[in-house]
Amino acid sequence: MALSRSDPRRAACEDLARLLETADGLHEARLLQLLGTFVPPASALPAPAAEPEAVEARLTPIPIGAWLPQEIDGQLMFVRPNPPALDDPWDPVKTLAPKASPLPVRVCLLGESTAAGWCYAPHLTPARVLEDQLRALKGPGSYEVLNLTRADLGARELAELALAALQLKPDLLVVFAGNNWPVRYKPARSINPELSQKAALTYRENGVRGLARSARQATLQTAEAIVARLARLAQSAGIPVVLIVPAVGLTNWDRARPVTWLPGAASARWHAVRQQALRWLSTGAYQEAATAAREMIELDAGTCATSHRILANALLALGRADEALAACGDEVDARSWDNLPSVPGATSAVREVLRRAASEHGLRCVDLSAVFREHGGLAGQAQSERRLLLDYCHLTPQGMKLAMAAVAVELLALFAGPAAPAADGETTLESLLTRLPDPDVPADVDAHAKFMTGLYHAHWNTREGEAEYWFNQSLKAWSGIRDTMLAYVATRAAPADTLLLSAEQQSISRNSRPMAHRVWNVPHLDGEVIELIGGVLAGSGRPAPAELGARQLAHHGVGERGVNLLDPFFRWSLQDLYATGGGFEHDRFLYYRAQWPASHFCFVADGAAPVVLELTGRLQFAAKPRRGEVAVLVNGERRGIAKLGPRWSRHRITVGRRSLRTGVNRVTLEWPPLASEGDEATREIGRRLDQGLPTQLHPVFGELSELVVRTGRKRPAAKAR
Numbered sequence: 001m002a003l004s005r006s007d008p009r010r011a012a013c014e015d016l017a018r019l020l021e022t023a024d025g026l027h028e029a030r031l032l033q034l035l036g037t038f039v040p041p042a043s044a045l046p047a048p049a050a051e052p053e054a055v056e057a058r059l060t061p062i063p064i065g066a067w068l069p070q071e072i073d074g075q076l077m078f079v080r081p082n083p084p085a086l087d088d089p090w091d092p093v094k095t096l097a098p099k100a101s102p103l104p105v106r107v108c109l110l111g112e113s114t115a116a117g118w119c120y121a122p123h124l125t126p127a128r129v130l131e132d133q134l135r136a137l138k139g140p141g142s143y144e145v146l147n148l149t150r151a152d153l154g155a156r157e158l159a160e161l162a163l164a165a166l167q168l169k170p171d172l173l174v175v176f177a178g179n180n181w182p183v184r185y186k187p188a189r190s191i192n193p194e195l196s197q198k199a200a201l202t203y204r205e206n207g208v209r210g211l212a213r214s215a216r217q218a219t220l221q222t223a224e225a226i227v228a229r230l231a232r233l234a235q236s237a238g239i240p241v242v243l244i245v246p247a248v249g250l251t252n253w254d255r256a257r258p259v260t261w262l263p264g265a266a267s268a269r270w271h272a273v274r275q276q277a278l279r280w281l282s283t284g285a286y287q288e289a290a291t292a293a294r295e296m297i298e299l300d301a302g303t304c305a306t307s308h309r310i311l312a313n314a315l316l317a318l319g320r321a322d323e324a325l326a327a328c329g330d331e332v333d334a335r336s337w338d339n340l341p342s343v344p345g346a347t348s349a350v351r352e353v354l355r356r357a358a359s360e361h362g363l364r365c366v367d368l369s370a371v372f373r374e375h376g377g378l379a380g381q382a383q384s385e386r387r388l389l390l391d392y393c394h395l396t397p398q399g400m401k402l403a404m405a406a407v408a409v410e411l412l413a414l415f416a417g418p419a420a421p422a423a424d425g426e427t428t429l430e431s432l433l434t435r436l437p438d439p440d441v442p443a444d445v446d447a448h449a450k451f452m453t454g455l456y457h458a459h460w461n462t463r464e465g466e467a468e469y470w471f472n473q474s475l476k477a478w479s480g481i482r483d484t485m486l487a488y489v490a491t492r493a494a495p496a497d498t499l500l501l502s503a504e505q506q507s508i509s510r511n512s513r514p515m516a517h518r519v520w521n522v523p524h525l526d527g528e529v530i531e532l533i534g535g536v537l538a539g540s541g542r543p544a545p546a547e548l549g550a551r552q553l554a555h556h557g558v559g560e561r562g563v564n565l566l567d568p569f570f571r572w573s574l575q576d577l578y579a580t581g582g583g584f585e586h587d588r589f590l591y592y593r594a595q596w597p598a599s600h601f602c603f604v605a606d607g608a609a610p611v612v613l614e615l616t617g618r619l620q621f622a623a624k625p626r627r628g629e630v631a632v633l634v635n636g637e638r639r640g641i642a643k644l645g646p647r648w649s650r651h652r653i654t655v656g657r658r659s660l661r662t663g664v665n666r667v668t669l670e671w672p673p674l675a676s677e678g679d680e681a682t683r684e685i686g687r688r689l690d691q692g693l694p695t696q697l698h699p700v701f702g703e704l705s706e707l708v709v710r711t712g713r714k715r716p717a718a719k720a721r
Helices: 008-020 023-034 126-138 155-168 193-237 266-283 286-300 305-317 321-337 348-361 368-376 382-388 397-414 429-435 443-460 466-477 481-491 496-501 503-511 514-520 527-539 546-556 574-578 678-690
Strands: 068-072 075-079 105-111 143-149 172-176 241-245 364-367 592-594 598-605 611-618 628-634 637-644 649-655 663-670 702-710
Touching: 075 155, 105 126, 105 155, 126 143, 126 397, 126 429, 143 155, 155 172, 155 193, 172 193, 172 397, 193 241, 193 321, 193 348, 193 678, 241 348, 241 368, 241 397, 266 286, 266 305, 266 678, 286 305, 305 321, 321 348, 348 364, 364 368, 364 397, 368 382, 368 397, 368 429, 382 397, 397 429, 443 466, 443 481, 443 527, 443 574, 466 481, 466 527, 481 503, 481 527, 481 546, 496 503, 527 663, 546 598, 546 663, 574 598, 592 598, 598 702, 611 628, 611 637, 637 649, 663 702
Parallel strands: 105 143, 105 172, 172 241, 241 364
Antiparallel strands: 068 075, 592 702, 598 663, 611 649, 611 702, 628 637, 628 663
16 A cells, blocks of 8 residues: 555654664564564475365366376377477377276386486386386286386475376376485575574574474475375375385495584584595595594584595495495485585485385385395495496486386285286295396497496596496497597587587487486586596597597687686586585675685696686685685696785786696695684574575685686786775
C-alpha cells in the first residue's frame, strides 16, 4: 500500500530505512529476525519436498524423465525427443510403453550416474548387464530391465521419477542411488538470510562441528523421507523394491579440502602439522605421520577430510587396513558438508538409512560394500579397488557384473513361475558368479572409458599415480587409443578461445561416451595431464610428435606482451582452478584467493630466452596486518621471493633460461604461514552469517590481482599502493 506524504507512517518508514541501511542497523534487524520478532527462523538446510499425489489419482499421464507421454495408434506411449549431441544423461531407447503381458518380468532400474554406467554407457550399463544375466539364467523372454537412470539425478528427482515409472506397470523397482543425497552448504547466492542466520546460531553454539552435524542431520532427514516415499509408492502399486546401497571408493580417491577457520592459533597449527605429516609420509615415517594426523583431527574436530586422508594413508602403509578404511569412511563424511569441487559419495548417514529400510519398510537391500568385500576382495588394497571401481563410486565392467549378480539373487528369490529358480542353490551369489560370463566390452569402448577415467582422476583426484595408472590401462586395452590421447594433447595446442571448436576436440566428441564429455571439455591448458600423457606415450615406445609442442608454443607461448596466469586457462590443474570457494561464499571473486599454502600455475615457453614474472598481491588479515615473503618456484626450483603486506604491491622476478623447459613450465607460489587470529576470524564469520552476507569459512593465505609472465626487456617496478 502506498503511503501519502502527509501520512506519519511514511516518515517512520523513512527513518527505519535510514537506520537499516547502516551496518549496525542491518545487524540489529537480522538478530531480531533470528529471535523470531520479525519472522520465525528457518532451517539452515532445505526440508524434504512434499509428497506428490499418487499416480493412480492422475487423470493425465506425466513424463517419465526424458520420455513424454504420447498416444500412438490409440495406445499410450512415452517418447523421447531427439537427445542432445553431448551430455545426454538418459538411456538412448526411443520409446517406452506400459506393460501389456505377464512375461517378461519387467524391472525398472532407477538411479544416478553409477547406475547409468558412467564412462561405459550407452555401450555397457548395469541395466543391460542385469538383463543379460537374468536371461542367461532363466532364458530369453523371461526378464526385461528398463534403464531409467540419469547422471546427476537428485534425491527428490528420484522420488518423482519412481512415481512416474509406475505408469509403465513394472513388476519391480530397483533403486541404485544415494551418492547424490548428502546435503551440503552452498554458495551465498543459494542461501537466503534466514537460512544464513540459522547457520550463524549453529556456528556460535558448536563452531564448524555444528555446521557439519547440521548437514548430516539434514542428509538423514532427506534420505529417510525419500526411502519412506519409495516404500509408500511401492505399497500403493503392490510391487517390491530392491534398494542398492552404493559402494564408495575409499583408498584410491583423495577428497582434499583446506581446514576452516578455527579458534585462536588452531588453523595455523593445523597447516603446520599437515606439512610435517606429509614430509613424514614421504620419508616412510608412517607412525609419526599417523600421530600428526590425529592431532589435525583433534584440531579440526573431525570436520576436515584432509586430516582423515593423511591418517588413512599412514595406516595403510603400516598394514592396518581395517583402521585405514574406517579413516577413509570418515573422510567421505567430512567432505560431504564442505564439498567443493563436488565429489559425490554415499556417506555413512545415507548408507545407514538404506540399510535400515529392509526392516522398517519391508524393502529388499543389496549392500554393495559388503558384497564387494566378501566376493571382490575389496579390503583396502588399491589394485582390488581398481578392479571394481573406476573412481570414488562408478563401476568397472567387473564391478557391474558383481553388483548386478547380487541384485539378480534378490530378484530370483522374489518371483515364482517361469522365472523362478529350479533349486534354492541357484540363487546363491557364488553359484551365479561361476555361471555368468563377464560383460562383453569392445576393446575400443573399454580403452576410451579408461582414458576418460584417467582424465577424471587427473582433474579431480589429488592422489598421485591414479591418472597414470588408468592411462596405461587404456593403452593396454587398445593401442588405437593413442590417437585419442594425441588428439587430447592437440586440443590444448589450439587457441584458448577456439579450443572447444577445434577439429581434435570434435574428434574426441565423436568417439567418447555421451556422459563423459564434461571430463575433457574444460578450456584449460592442462599442463599436468600433458605431462602425464607424454610420459605414458614415451613409455610405450611411441612418444607424442614434436609438432604438438610447436603448436602449443605458437598459440600459448610467452611473448613480450605476456600472459596473465590468473586466467583459468593457465592454472596448473582443475583442482587449482576450483579450490578457492566454499559454502556461504561468493561464486566468483575479482582476485585469486589462495586457500592452500601453495598455489600452482603454468605457462608455455621456448626455453631460449629468460622470462620475467610480474606479481601483484597482498596478504589477508582478520585483525593485525600481515607481512611475509612469498617464495616463487619455477619447475620446482626457487627463483625469488616477493615481500607482501596488507596493501597491494607489485614485484618482478627474472627466471633464467636454464631454469625453463621447452613447452609447459610450472610456477609455484609458497605463501607465508597464517597468523594466529582465529578468534577474530570466527567472530567475523558469525557476524556475516547473521546478516546473510557472503562469508569466508576458510582462511586465505594471500590474494593475487595479477601474475603475468613475459619475455623481453624489463620494465620499472611500480610503487606499492
